[in-house]
Amino acid sequence: MAVTPDDVRHVAGLARLGIPEDALARYVEQLNGILSHMEVLQRVKGEAEATPPDAGMALREDRVAPVPLAIARERFAPRMRDGFFLVPRLATHEDAGEEP
């Protein structure tokens, strides 16, 4: 399962990471080097196959609760209007309405 330059370009795209072309070969080599040490896991058969992957990780209900902010939202937001944050507009948002 050797990692190719196209694989690195693909996962970099998924992760929204800009990777310069001249750094690509280095990451390909390093990822292949690291993943070669992971192959040892493939030798674990039988008992591992039957093990549920999420056993033992008990989580409680994820309920929304207020976050105890020490600084009011209004103080660290660039601007607010009607309870909403107004953030710096992105270059592609020409049709997003008025400037904050």
Add this chain to the structure above:
Amino acid sequence: MTVPLLDQGAASIAAAVREARVAAVEVFGAAHGRLLESHAGPDGIHAVLSTAEPPTVAPTSGPLAGVPVAIKDNIATLTLPTSCGSRILEHWVSPYEATAARKLREAGASLIGKTNMDEFAMGSSTENSAYGPSRNPHDRTRAPGGSSGGSAAAVAAGIAPIALGSETGGSVRQPAAFCGVVGVKPTYGRVSRFGLVAFASSLDGIGVFGRTVDDAALATEIVSGHDPHDATSAAVEPAAMRIGPGTLDGLVIGVPREYFPDSLDPSVRERCDRAREALRAQGATLRDVSLPHTDLAIPVYYIIAPAECSANLARFDGVRYGMRIEGDGIRAMYEATRAAGFGAEVTRRILLGTYVLSAGYYDAYYRKAQQVRELIRSDFDAVFASGVQALFTPTTPTPAFALGAISDPYEMYLSDIFTVTANLAGVPAMSVPIGRVGGLPVGGQILARHFDETTMFRVAYALEEALGAEAAR
């Protein structure tokens, strides 16, 4: 010879402040003086990234009244930046406070500074900090360990008797061993992760450094406890940790053979042998045991941790936090911001984590790693079910390595070989100084059952007592 108050331990400092024998601001001044002295010159230890102002409302009560504490830069504090050792969060100040930091503050502690770390806690030497590496106070050409190397170095240099760090695969215990201080990783769920910037959520936890076992026990007791703001915080009874020295009569301590491979540094092995004798002399029975999947822990860890990191670090996108580099369109902005904001190791782990989660590779890597993680956890369950109450191992395979000595990423990962298992299994573990080799400290690791910090500290107190001054030689 009179021992300076700053070196008398947290409990003594707090008692002196409570009894008005010294003012908290004087203690802070002494700590600040140590900070300046240890950071001066080109080989300064560079443990602290940002320094606090003296307390304006001097604490006069609490178990840590006036005790200076240092806090790792990925734990949210209200008065100093929380940069995580990264350019992408440079100068970022949190609008809320981590529960552990709040508990220290409410106990009367004075924050002295935020400490250096490998970027987003990814590393074992602090060399991955965007702000340059810290240096080991025992030999400034060497690494203090990581990722919480700044906290370990600050405690070793006597700036603060207590510091907070964080653990994902050994980031408190390994630097504690390298710097000759005590480092505690409590059971997963014992200490709230609220306000700890997430790296790998199923492994992350806040840990404690202390100059002594007693300082570490005191601080760990204070930061422990259920917190509704952290869904993985456990609603369990508090464990007694500050129990003081006593015998180990009746205690069975397992010595897992996989932690003493032929490749173990002979000087580390020799110090561990002495520590085992000391434990025996204190009344413990030592038993040879096996944790048979130990050799798979590093591959498992370096699949699961990068996978979780690739999801957790998606939030740093130029929109919600920190720096932004404009690009031609929103996608270009994301990519430019993250390329400029993240260093090489963080980038490598995000790529690795995204790869092992991507279609076609998920089953071969991530799912398999989760299955083997269960086997590693089962190893611990089996050994503790066999009548063993604690385990003793070396904390690291070698003493502190030289800065710049390790360039291969996987070779660096191997320095965590004895520590990652506790994070994968969720059990409590700590490192205690057990001697020195050529002036460099060596750490011994104690592990115990889930939520049995009491037994872990019982062994730690006894080991510290038995080794005495030998641990510093």
